[in-house]
Amino acid sequence: MSNGTAQSASAPAGVLQIIDEHGVMLERTPWFPSELDVGAECYRVVGCIGSPLSGKSSLLNDIFGTRFAVSHARATERRRWKTRGVSAALAANQETLLVLEIDGGDGGATGQQLQERCLRYVSSVSDVVLCNVWYHDLGRYDADPQWYLSTIVRELAHAEGPLLRTCVVFVVRDADADTGADADTTESTASLIAESLWLDAEEHWQREIGDGAASAPTAASHSVEALRAALELRVALLPSPRTSRSAYDAAVQRLRRDLLDGSGSGSGDGGLLSSQYSKGLPADGFGAFSRRLWEGIRAQPAGAMRAAKPLAMRVATAAAAAAAADEGAAGEALTPEALAAAYHCDAAFSEALRNSAEELGELASQLDEGEKISGFGRRAEELLQKYLSGFESATEAYAGTEVRERKLAELETVLDASLQSLFLKQLQIIRENALQHFKTASSSEEIPGDFAFYTADALFQREAEESVRPGSDWSYANERSDLQQTMAEISARRKQLIHVQIQAAEQQRQAMQYMQLQQAQLQAVQQQQYGGALGNWNIGLAYRPPDTNVNMSLLHQQGRTQVQLSMVPDEQAGLLGPNGFTSGVGPGNLGVSFNINI
Template structure:
């Protein structure tokens, strides 16, 4: 759906009775308004387009650093004709520079005053950085809330922090706690009058947080999380439905047919606070404000490049291959970033401010690189564990030696991955590796013991069978007679001119002596013919056998 510009880049509000042609037909129906605030180029317009199917302009990479959304743009959500989506100019526009702080604060105050839900779009690396542009916008929002409270017209607003490119090692609750503490600190510094003096921040705002992974490098997860966030706005049955009546500005008379007029009056009212909103950001005067702006600009540029570099390193580790000399790479990268920062702020006279910003920058870089270090440790642990298992597969390598070798390799490569000067540690991963190897060694010893026991049982069973076989052979020998042997032998002798045949035979473990007086057809020791061939025809007689 197309959008319209209700506030231009010069701060001129659209002077028209209606924003949209259908406003007059809607009459007293009340709009719900969702606005988004955040740094320039942080993906605000892209996020709104994904959530609400709008067509806000998105940044052109070839014109990076130039604002795409100038002033305030609005569009309707195609899935809800009473939902107005507001895209707001980035809070750190380079084109406006330092002088644009008042304008940006004015826009932030206006958006928060008219919106049911305000999305604060910020980078993960800006969480906790009180000098980041997003925190300046919070001050502007809170000043407007305090003013409305003092006049008795404050209505609660839902503020949802949308944290981009999050580190999975941080939970949403941890990020929310950090941001809420920063928000409370800002609220406590704002001058208040009337009913706002003793009020708490939570009296005027409810807070939520939604963490989004990297849109490019984790595109599938990003799309899924956007669908989840979208349901908070469009599914009334959702347990955390955002567009609840308690946030609706209908209570102060904003029907659809009067929305444009109300917005114009509100814009003029917020203009009166522009000077307060801007002067509260930095109290040390124009020179200090200029210094802070330059430091912030340099920091944002460097952190944007660091985010790309860490994403590249993490992708390299996804395949399970370690990055050699990672600690040295970290050292060189940090030194390059700090040198860039020093060069960018070389003309800033406030040494104290520069030093503080430099320390903050190094701390943020350290946190980003630590995520790569932790991923490297996971790869090193798996490599050491694989080597340990391979060593155990060889019966010649003792398990203690395999343990020592794998542990030493892990320690050596982990030490090589630490950024010099950091307080990083690999103790947790090493302990986990050692525990895993101990468990594997224990299981291996149990398996070997079971194999030995099974072999012993098998040997005992074999011995028993051999004994049974020997007993059976002994029984057979007793039954058939004779003694054991491994060969067959037969011989016969007939004395000349006698009727006596004498034969001796050894066959099938039996020894036999036979004396025949007649042909013996059944004598099988000397062949199927027995002694027939050796006895004359017609001779008959007796024979006897002796088995030895």
């Protein structure tokens, strides 16, 4: 950061960090060069909030074609996430559609205050706010959905003058249990959740206008009807992309149509991002207005409120009312016994999740450090049965009720999904160990490559089988296939390397033979040159005077002449020939040698 700006040096192309982790807003205006071309035309603004690693960036990129950075959790890397402010980007091919994302979020006091201020800013300028929440968080009174809703309602309750309309869409992630059903059931579930959220919003509203009546005179004049006129709550259910990518993509496309096209949104032409929710902020003045608004928000004390009536109880109550209506009992009041069963089953459900989180966290920490968990499948089954049995014991008084059976099945689904995510981490560690075993074994010339392949595959299969929870539908087929493919590629590259080495050795041998042939031809040429006029003739002469030890020799070979004089005693004359030159050729005792090379 330089000159008081909040521009991030590491932000992707087309993405600006307009508020940094210190709460400093980007000073430059306009934010984007296209703002000057758009001029006074109003921005359509969509904001997105949610917990870290919940898929906010991926969701925005899929819907609007933006390029927000996507975070990936690695098994070997442990990260500490913190609030980093707000990032902004323009939707692809739409110069008047501004997308805002609140980055990160932690549990610290400073981070919570910054996150609340960022949420107040985003909800104030956005036409539509996307609240990215987890499905299992809907059953917790202190979870993110309640906090987001209470903060947005508080901002409306203390607004001066007429209330501007805002649409809040709770994007419920990993809602596989309901999105896998038919369209009518999915729509019914979303409607029940939306109605429960409305009950929470009205409760927050009554609290805020009651608490703020003395300090904010305008707040007391805002009735519940004014809230319903200003705030529209919607729910979009998204399945997990890990379990059904096609279903997830289809749900995202439906949400895109509701936001941009209006197909099925009931909001008329233009979708939810239409003029009925517009704040009327011109593009060329949006940056300056945002800066004044942010300075006012920073000057106010942050009062994050997370206390709210449990949402899960209202969801259960609404579900029970819907079930009664289906049976022809519409309009009849729910019995106290049914309400008590819903409340206690939900409390036991939340307690089981809270208690299991610690054990799951310990297992996750061990896996994050790259350490394999021995007998993971058996431990997973024991942990699952432990908390299912605890839930059954805590709700034994309501045995046989529909709400108990539903919450028990939901608890099993949530725990199984959490354990399966750890199972996938376990498989990655087992795969790396098996691959290392293969590399070590195949590097030895004494161990055949096929033997190393099959032993590594058998090692992976044995340990992966031990990691599968008994009775589950967990599978390691994809990871095993990936391991086999990787080992096959390594073997193929190794065979190719050996083949190249053999070819290189053969080429080197042929080169040596060629060099030897060239050397022999060169020697033959040299011999011809050294031979002079005599060509290939070699002549040698030797003479020993009678009765002396004097030996004289003359040698002419390859164009060179050599004369040698030596004295050899008589007792060694035998070394000079069979007769020692004492009875040589002719009367002069002359020794002659004559050689010719053809």
